[in-house]
Amino acid sequence: MGKLVAIVGNTGCGKTTLAKLICHSSRYTAFLEQHRERPFQETFMQDLKTAAFPNQVDFMLFRAEQEAAIRASDTVGIQDGGLDQDFHIFTRLFYLNNYLSESEFSLCKRFYELVRKTLPPPDCVIKLNVPVEILAERRKLRKRGIDIAQNTDLPKIETLLQDWFCSSLPLPPRVEIDASDNDPTFSKSIAQILGFIETQL
Numbered sequence: 001m002g003k004l005v006a007i008v009g010n011t012g013c014g015k016t017t018l019a020k021l022i023c024h025s026s027r028y029t030a031f032l033e034q035h036r037e038r039p040f041q042e043t044f045m046q047d048l049k050t051a052a053f054p055n056q057v058d059f060m061l062f063r064a065e066q067e068a069a070i071r072a073s074d075t076v077g078i079q080d081g082g083l084d085q086d087f088h089i090f091t092r093l094f095y096l097n098n099y100l101s102e103s104e105f106s107l108c109k110r111f112y113e114l115v116r117k118t119l120p121p122p123d124c125v126i127k128l129n130v131p132v133e134i135l136a137e138r139r140k141l142r143k144r145g146i147d148i149a150q151n152t153d154l155p156k157i158e159t160l161l162q163d164w165f166c167s168s169l170p171l172p173p174r175v176e177i178d179a180s181d182n183d184p185t186f187s188k189s190i191a192q193i194l195g196f197i198e199t200q201l
Contacts, residue, residue, distance in 0.1 A: 002070040003201045004120075006082040006172075008089075009128035010157045011149040012135045014179050015080035018128065018186055018193070026194060028076045031066040038062065052099035056108055059086050064115045071119060076201060082122065087112040088164040093149070093156055124200040125174040126193060127165065132158055134180050173200050 005028070007015045016032055023030040038058055063083035070077035087108065095105040130138075132154045139151060149157065165171065175196045177189050186193065 002073040003076045004067060004070050004079065004122045005076065005124055005126065005197055006079045006084065006122040007126045007128065008081060008085045008161070009179070010130060010132070010135055010154060010161065012138050013128040013130045015128060017184060018126070019078045019080040021186055021190060022078050022193065022197070025190070028078050031070060031077045031079050033080050048099045052094045053104040056086070056091050056094065056100070057111065060108065060111060060115070064119065067119050083112070083115065084121065089157055089160045092160050093153060096156060122172050124197065125172050126196070127174055127176045128179040129176055130180045
């Protein structure tokens with residue numbers, strides 16, 4: 001059975017960059033978000049309430065399919081975000097923002113819980129920490145054509161991350177990395193991150 005490493009954190013903290021770096025410098029395989037390829041993303045940007053539900057179901061299904069592929073292989077898969085972040089952070093964020101109704105959120109929760117009964121959670125988690133004010137500045141320089149989250153969402157996401165990581169839910173082994181420096185190669189922490197992954201797997 002393959003192994004799964006999830007990189008989580010606020011939007012714009014460097015999850016995808018780090019996933020690519022880890023896979024470039026090791027034998028691991030990246031399983032990325034691919035937001036441009038998701039069929040409901042552009043519609044969601046144009047009509048938040050109408051497209052929020054199919055968009056979230058599609059994202060969680062896509063992440064579950066990635067996990068199933070990883071578990072069916074002998075690889076170590078690295079995800080930028082992943083199913084757990086899609087539910088605990090973004091599905092909850094869209095519910096808080098009233099993009100999802102109570103019944104739509106309940107369906108997303110049922111789907112997530114069913115998948116987690118079928119597929120094991122990540123083997124370990126890397127959490128990137130960046131202060132909200134730094135993330136807001138980075139977003140000004142970020143050239144991303146499709147970006148659902150807004151600067152006003154950053155504090156909400158940070159609270160949801162803390163709630164998730166402080167919850168009574170059993171969480172996989174994890175390490176927290178300060179990613180607040182302008183260090184796109186993660187030069188100060190990549191050795192620690194790779195060592196953590198090797199230790200856990």
